[in-house]
Amino acid sequence: MQVVAYIDWDAPVPIAAALKELSEALLRFDEVRRLKLAVTDMELAEFAAKKLLEGWKRDYPTRAEERLFETALAVIFTRPYIDSSGAAVSKKYRPRGTNDGELLQYLEDLRNEIHAHAGHTERRTIIETGSLMGFEGELILGESYAFLSKDRLNAIIDLSTRQAKRLKAASDELLERLRADLFPES
Numbered sequence: 001m002q003v004v005a006y007i008d009w010d011a012p013v014p015i016a017a018a019l020k021e022l023s024e025a026l027l028r029f030d031e032v033r034r035l036k037l038a039v040t041d042m043e044l045a046e047f048a049a050k051k052l053l054e055g056w057k058r059d060y061p062t063r064a065e066e067r068l069f070e071t072a073l074a075v076i077f078t079r080p081y082i083d084s085s086g087a088a089v090s091k092k093y094r095p096r097g098t099n100d101g102e103l104l105q106y107l108e109d110l111r112n113e114i115h116a117h118a119g120h121t122e123r124r125t126i127i128e129t130g131s132l133m134g135f136e137g138e139l140i141l142g143e144s145y146a147f148l149s150k151d152r153l154n155a156i157i158d159l160s161t162r163q164a165k166r167l168k169a170a171s172d173e174l175l176e177r178l179r180a181d182l183f184p185e186s
Contacts, residue, residue, distance in 0.1 A: 028178050034089050035171035038080035042164035045077035049156040052148060070148060074111040077160065082108065093167060100159055
């Protein structure tokens with residue numbers, strides 16, 4: 001895409017006006033870009049949640065595959081909404097409603113406390129399991145970890161699908177308006 005700003009030499013400050021026009025167009029394109037990437041993230045999150053749901057139907061040979069999909073799900077689903085790098089979508093595109101907002105908050109907490117910044121947290125730690133299993137005098141350590149429930153996975157699939165549709169509609173609308181403004185003759 002080529003964006004051109006025309007210089008109106010009759011404007012009070014011609015170069016500044018052209019730069020402002022160009023800057024505004026690039027900011028609008030950036031909003032479209034963020035929304036389109038968020039759609040992809042929602043589709044990937046839905047895919048990961050469906051893979052995790054399949055895991056409930058069979059036992060993984062190890063839980064490693066499930067842990068990898070859960071990490072991907074938490075990071076990818078929340079990525080469009082966390083403004084840690086200044087690249088989040090506008091707050092108006094965050095999931096709406098109490099249940100959807102609570103689910104997003106849960107996934108943000110999961111991302112922050114376990115998958116992306118796992119420091120000292122009770123949600124992921126090492127516990128001594130020997131005494132729990134009756135092995136007195138032995139120190140047996142195991143990782144404490146809770147997997148996503150079927151109900152929560154189904155809710156994530158539903159929210160991912162709805163958010164992808166909502167974000168796609170918004171990006172398509174913004175792109176059409178941007179095209180019309182940039183290329184009025186087309």
